[in-house]
Amino acid sequence: MILxxxxxxxxxxQAIAEQLPAATLLAVEKDAAMAQHFRRKLADRLSLVxxxxxxxxxxxxxKTVPAWLIKHDLRPDYVFFVNVLYLLEDPEAALRATxxxxxxxxxxxxxxxxxxxxxxALFSQLERDLVDTQQINDLINDFxxxxxxNRQRLSLKLHxxxxxxxxxxxxxxxxRRIAHITHEHYAGQSLLLxxxx
Numbered sequence: 001m002i003l004x005x006x007x008x009x010x011x012x013x014q015a016i017a018e019q020l021p022a023a024t025l026l027a028v029e030k031d032a033a034m035a036q037h038f039r040r041k042l043a044d045r046l047s048l049v050x051x052x053x054x055x056x057x058x059x060x061x062x063k064t065v066p067a068w069l070i071k072h073d074l075r076p077d078y079v080f081f082v083n084v085l086y087l088l089e090d091p092e093a094a095l096r097a098t099x100x101x102x103x104x105x106x107x108x109x110x111x112x113x114x115x116x117x118x119x120x121a122l123f124s125q126l127e128r129d130l131v132d133t134q135q136i137n138d139l140i141n142d143f144x145x146x147x148x149x150n151r152q153r154l155s156l157k158l159h160x161x162x163x164x165x166x167x168x169x170x171x172x173x174x175x176r177r178i179a180h181i182t183h184e185h186y187a188g189q190s191l192l193l194x195x196x197x
Contacts, residue, residue, distance in 0.1 A: 003076040006084030009037035009142045025055040035059045099174030108195045125187030
């Protein structure tokens with residue numbers, strides 16, 4: 001089972017569903033506008049309950065996830081935090097809870113801006129990638145929504161944690177080791193990290 005915390009408009013869930021068509025996916029998003037985009041984009045794959053090969057969207061705060069997982073007797077193998085950690089009031093509590101949700105040897109996959117992040121450089125690269133892969137026409141509305149959301153509501157929070165602080169926070173929150181770390185993606189504007197419990 002795969003859990004996408006702060007799933008946004010659903011691009012990651014869509015990619016996972018295409019690569020792992022039998023996977024059970026739980027997507028969590030508290031922003032109503034993002035959840036609405038997600039539902040429209042992935043309407044043909046949605047399920048109200050966790051089901052192999054389907055995506056269950058939970059429109060709620062991350063604090064509701066533990067009770068939901070217990071109710072459905074689920075423990076994720078992978079938890080994704082893509083550009084979510086820096087938005088949380090208590091990132092340490094969220095990471096500690098995540099370590100507790102995961103199956104033994106489960107993994108956290110985290111993408112987070114850090115002190116080097118330049119939002120304009122990031123979105124310029126993303127736009128070039130969409131043009132190069134001929135996806136821009138299909139994703140232009142989602143891209144515009146995300147860019148505007150980030151510029152208007154999130155840009156002031158982008159430098160919350162440095163790379164070293166993020167690594168230390170992950171390890172102090174119950175993860176056994178950091179398996180992989182890089183700045184090579186997102187035009188060098190985001191830290192990508194994988195950690196194991």
